[in-house]
Amino acid sequence: MDGGSIPPRSTTLKTDESQLNQAIAPRNRGCSFFVSDTQLVSDSPKWATEWHDFDTFLPSSKNNTGTRESYSFRKAIFKRHPYFYNSLKSHYLRIYDQKNLHEADLFLYKIDKSLVIHDLNLSSTPAEIKVFCENISKKCGLTIAEYGLNKTSYQICKGIANKYTIQIDSYDADKPFIPTLNKLACSNWWFRKINKLRIQYIEQVHRKLNLVNKDASCYASKFALENRKTQLENSFEYLMANQIVNEDGQTYTLLDVYKKSVSNPRIRKAELMTRIRGFEEVATKMGHAGEFYTLTSPSKYHAYSNGKANPKFNDSTPKDVNEYFNNNWKLIRSALQKKNIHPYGFRVVEPHHDGTPHWHILLFMHPDDVKTTRSIISKYALREDGNERGAKKHRFDMTSIDPNKGSAAGYIAKYISKNIDGSDLDDDLYGNDAKPAASKIDAWSSLWGIRQFQQIGGPSVTVWRELRRLKESEQSEVVDAFVAADSGDWAAYVMAMGGAILPRRNRPIHPYYETKIIETVDIDTGEIIQNNLTYYGDVKAPSIKGLINQNVINLTRTRIWKKIVQPMTTFVPKNESRNKELVKLHPIPIVRNSLAQKLRRRGRSLSNEEKREAPLDLCK
Amino acid sequence: MNIETFGFGDQFTAQEAFELLNSHVVKKENENNKNLPIEKIGYVAGVITLNDEVEVMIKFPKQLIQLTKTAFSEQMTLLEMP
Numbered sequence: 001m002d003g004g005s006i007p008p009r010s011t012t013l014k015t016d017e018s019q020l021n022q023a024i025a026p027r028n029r030g031c032s033f034f035v036s037d038t039q040l041v042s043d044s045p046k047w048a049t050e051w052h053d054f055d056t057f058l059p060s061s062k063n064n065t066g067t068r069e070s071y072s073f074r075k076a077i078f079k080r081h082p083y084f085y086n087s088l089k090s091h092y093l094r095i096y097d098q099k100n101l102h103e104a105d106l107f108l109y110k111i112d113k114s115l116v117i118h119d120l121n122l123s124s125t126p127a128e129i130k131v132f133c134e135n136i137s138k139k140c141g142l143t144i145a146e147y148g149l150n151k152t153s154y155q156i157c158k159g160i161a162n163k164y165t166i167q168i169d170s171y172d173a174d175k176p177f178i179p180t181l182n183k184l185a186c187s188n189w190w191f192r193k194i195n196k197l198r199i200q201y202i203e204q205v206h207r208k209l210n211l212v213n214k215d216a217s218c219y220a221s222k223f224a225l226e227n228r229k230t231q232l233e234n235s236f237e238y239l240m241a242n243q244i245v246n247e248d249g250q251t252y253t254l255l256d257v258y259k260k261s262v263s264n265p266r267i268r269k270a271e272l273m274t275r276i277r278g279f280e281e282v283a284t285k286m287g288h289a290g291e292f293y294t295l296t297s298p299s300k301y302h303a304y305s306n307g308k309a310n311p312k313f314n315d316s317t318p319k320d321v322n323e324y325f326n327n328n329w330k331l332i333r334s335a336l337q338k339k340n341i342h343p344y345g346f347r348v349v350e351p352h353h354d355g356t357p358h359w360h361i362l363l364f365m366h367p368d369d370v371k372t373t374r375s376i377i378s379k380y381a382l383r384e385d386g387n388e389r390g391a392k393k394h395r396f397d398m399t400s401i402d403p404n405k406g407s408a409a410g411y412i413a414k415y416i417s418k419n420i421d422g423s424d425l426d427d428d429l430y431g432n433d434a435k436p437a438a439s440k441i442d443a444w445s446s447l448w449g450i451r452q453f454q455q456i457g458g459p460s461v462t463v464w465r466e467l468r469r470l471k472e473s474e475q476s477e478v479v480d481a482f483v484a485a486d487s488g489d490w491a492a493y494v495m496a497m498g499g500a501i502l503p504r505r506n507r508p509i510h511p512y513y514e515t516k517i518i519e520t521v522d523i524d525t526g527e528i529i530q531n532n533l534t535y536y537g538d539v540k541a542p543s544i545k546g547l548i549n550q551n552v553i554n555l556t557r558t559r560i561w562k563k564i565v566q567p568m569t570t571f572v573p574k575n576e577s578r579n580k581e582l583v584k585l586h587p588i589p590i591v592r593n594s595l596a597q598k599l600r601r602r603g604r605s606l607s608n609e610e611k612r613e614a615p616l617d618l619c620k
Numbered sequence: 621m622n623i624e625t626f627g628f629g630d631q632f633t634a635q636e637a638f639e640l641l642n643s644h645v646v647k648k649e650n651e652n653n654k655n656l657p658i659e660k661i662g663y664v665a666g667v668i669t670l671n672d673e674v675e676v677m678i679k680f681p682k683q684l685i686q687l688t689k690t691a692f693s694e695q696m697t698l699l700e701m702p
Binding site: 327328334379 | 701
């Protein structure tokens with residue numbers, strides 16, 4: 001990794017004239033620095049024949065590229081960013097050949113700037129970042145110790161956080177600021193924030209260096225995928241190692257809970273398809289028209305276009321582009337409401353091959369509103385750079401859903417599948433195998449914090465999920481909705497909740513939230529202390545407890561669960577069948593990988609059956 | 621489209637304010653920008669009534685502003701909507 005720190009083989013400048021003429025730029029040849037036996041590095045174990053032998057990984061024929069200053073400059077940068085040195089090298093040489101040394105150095109300078117924030121090098125390893133976070137949290141802790149829990153400490157610590165582009169809650173005399181100071185003095189909080197910055201900045205540089213595209217790595221870089229694999233592996237180990245117990249002594253691992261929740265991709269996919277199918281049934285019953293729209297961002301947001309780097313690219317991240325779509329959608333939605341049009345349906349965000357997101361929207365509406373809706377969406381989709389070449393053709397695509405050709409659920413099913421686990425699909429738009437492509441899309445959405453699936457209009461899915469937990473109710477409205485939800489009939493649920501088009505406040509059933517209060521006993525006094533604060537001292541957000549209809553509460557969560565935390569070091573994989581189970585749970589084949597590794601550690605290789613299930617590269 | 625205020629006081633009537641709901645607006649300093657980026661456009665997201673005072677809430681992507689009728693006519697320009 002640390003290629004730049006290879007011990008130099010040369011410590012003394014050679015005085016051979018022919019070599020000097022080759023190595024030194026013409027404008028520096030008269031400089032006495034280059035014609036003496038000036039010692040460059042004093043502690044090298046070996047001597048080299050040429051001063052530039054330990055140059056910056058450039059091919060030997062290019063070793064003497066540029067000036068002495070340029071050499072030191074690029075060497076320092078390559079050393080700082082080991083993730084990229086191969087790619088930086090090739091870009092540097094290409095720019096040097098096509099343009100000049102100045103442009104090549106400028107390119108390196110810009111990349112370096114985008115990965116270094118003051119003294120924080122985002123290319124550092126997670127272990128180095130951890131040390132940095134410990135130091136910075138100590139610095140904040142000392143400030144708090146010196147000035148106390150007051151505004152002065154807050155302002156000094158805020159200055160430190162802002163220096164590293166980390167935003168914290170604004171100071172409000174009415175709001176407690178102690179939780180913010182607690183966070184700033186915690187190294188784990190810093191690590192979470194800075195590690196997020198780190199992976200996003202590194203991924204963005206991958207995009208700038210054209211390492212994320214259909215010719216290199218679709219949707220996300222290999223770095224992002226590896227990072228996601230590690231993250232999931234840690235999550236699964238945590239889920240397997242921890243258990244929850246209720247007042248009756250029933251014990252489950254967190255993994256068992258995960259398997260039965262919508263966090264499980266299979267359940268998430270099934271639920272999404274049920275909801276889409278349900279909306280379609282409602283639309284058919286109400287005589288509503290189905291429309292399918294695709295929104296694409298202006299060309300300046302695309303890193304890669306027509307098989308090469310896009311010269312118009314404005315360095316925006318996928319998150320920025322999604323923000324653009326969100327802002328656009330807010331205007332579309334308000335314009336539709338102004339015209340009294342209330343569509344319902346779903347939207348899916350998915351990446352182009354270069355990681356730039358685009359939106360697919362499935363909407364149902366009254367047939368009379370179709371023309372107006374199309375004109376409104378088209379206007380806002382083309383509002384920014386609408387006159388650029390190809391904008392009208394590519395930026396907004398609309399299709400009417402013809403029930404004779406296929407169902408609306410069928411239109412969006414492939415996007416749901418492609419973005420969740422890739423099952424039931426052979427390959428993606430770029431000819432890649434669908435399952436690894438789904439893994440990369442998962443890594444992409446996780447890295448950039450992009451919500452991929454969202455319902456538009458219609459009743460709340462939270463109420464639907466709580467109804468499926470409910471055991472009994474005596475209220476007729478709740479019973480109707482409960483029967484529909486329990487039988488997995490989204491269309492009947494929508495009708496029981498007042499139809500697809502109804503403001504939320506007018507729906508008959510709402511979720512009921514309650515603040516969870518933890519009771520602890522003071523050992524000295526025996527006093528029971530009620531605590532509803534988080535680890536950092538924030539007031540806990542209320543958690544869902546049931547449903548409320550006509551001021552009557554129907555509790556859906558009656559048991560009290562407690563977590564039994566076990567140290568991670570005590571974790572031992574229970575058996576192979578559990579690992580096999582994990583393989584089925586997540587589209588990313590991380591567990592197969594870890595299974596293979598664990599077996600290898602035990603001196604056993606994968607069985608033929610296991611090999612058939614696992615991807616080839618993981619079975620080696 | 622500029623807004624003209626007339627009559628006494630600087631208060632919206634409830635009807636005026638509700639008619640503005642979901643309208644798109646830009647700040648006066650951006651009204652002549654022909655290639656206006658999306659993030660410079662806001663919309664009337666709500667109406668606040670407290671005793672006799674009626675104000676509108678305007679939501680921009682990174683800002684929420686609460687304005688009386690006079691302030692609204694001084695600071696905002698309504699955009700033509702499709």
